Amino acid sequence: MNEHATLNASVFSQLRQDILTGRLRPGERLRAETLRQRYDVGGSPVREALMRLETEGFVVLEENKGFRVADASVAHLQDLSRTRIEIEALALKWSIAKGGVDWESSIVASMHRLASVPKHLDAAGHEHNADWLRYHREFHAALVAACDSAVLLGIRNRLFDQAERYVALSITAGGEVRDDVAEHQALMEAVLSRDTELALALNRRHLERTTKKLLAALEAGANL
Incomplete structure (x- = not known):
C-alpha cells in the first residue's frame, strides 16, 4: 500500500x-x-x-x-435489529454446521478474553471499556467465522457496526442489570455442543435484550 x-x-x-x-x-x-x-x-x-x-x-x-x-431513530433501530437477528442466525447456523476444531478454539479464546475485562470503567456504568467492546466484537465474529460466505459476513459486519453505534450512544442508559459473562458463556456452550436450536434461541434473546434497552433509551428521549 x-x-x-x-x-x-x-x-x-x-x-x-x-x-x-x-x-x-x-x-x-x-x-x-x-x-x-x-x-x-x-x-x-x-x-x-x-x-x-x-x-x-x-x-x-x-x-x-x-x-x-446519519440520524439515530427508533424506526431505524427496530429495522436494523430485526434484520440483524435474521442475518446473525443464518451465519451462526452455517458456522455450526461447517466449523471445525480451529473454529471452536477461536471461540473459546475469544470468550476467555471477553470474560477477563470489565464492561465499564466506572462504577456508575457510564463509560464503556474499549477493551471489552473490542473483545465483544471478536467473540461474536468468532461465532460466525466458519459460515464460509464472504458475502454473508460482509452484510453481518455492517449490521453489527450499525448496532454498535447505538450501544455507544446509549452508554448512560439505565435498564435491567445483565450478567454479560453468563449470557455469552451459555451461547458459547450451546454453539460448541452443536445444539443449533438452542444456540439460535440464545443468540436471538441476547440481541433482543440489547435492542429493548436501546429502544427504551431512545423513547425516553436520551440525548442521541
Whole structure:
C-alpha cells in the first residue's frame, strides 16, 4: 500500500471510529475544513472517507447542505435489529454446521478474553471499556467465522457496526442489570455442543435484550 492509500485508509478509519463511538453525534454537520483540521490532513482523504462512509450508511449527503452524520431513530433501530437477528442466525447456523476444531478454539479464546475485562470503567456504568467492546466484537465474529460466505459476513459486519453505534450512544442508559459473562458463556456452550436450536434461541434473546434497552433509551428521549 502506497503512502497516499495509507493516509486515506487512516482518515477513513479515524472518521468511522469517531462516528461509531459517538464522538461525532447523529445529525452533526461534517464540514470538510473542520475535518481537515481534526485529522491534520488535506481535503482529498477527507472527501474519500466521507464518500465511503455514505455507502456504508454512516454518513448522509444532502443537496446544497453537504455531509452529516446519519440520524439515530427508533424506526431505524427496530429495522436494523430485526434484520440483524435474521442475518446473525443464518451465519451462526452455517458456522455450526461447517466449523471445525480451529473454529471452536477461536471461540473459546475469544470468550476467555471477553470474560477477563470489565464492561465499564466506572462504577456508575457510564463509560464503556474499549477493551471489552473490542473483545465483544471478536467473540461474536468468532461465532460466525466458519459460515464460509464472504458475502454473508460482509452484510453481518455492517449490521453489527450499525448496532454498535447505538450501544455507544446509549452508554448512560439505565435498564435491567445483565450478567454479560453468563449470557455469552451459555451461547458459547450451546454453539460448541452443536445444539443449533438452542444456540439460535440464545443468540436471538441476547440481541433482543440489547435492542429493548436501546429502544427504551431512545423513547425516553436520551440525548442521541
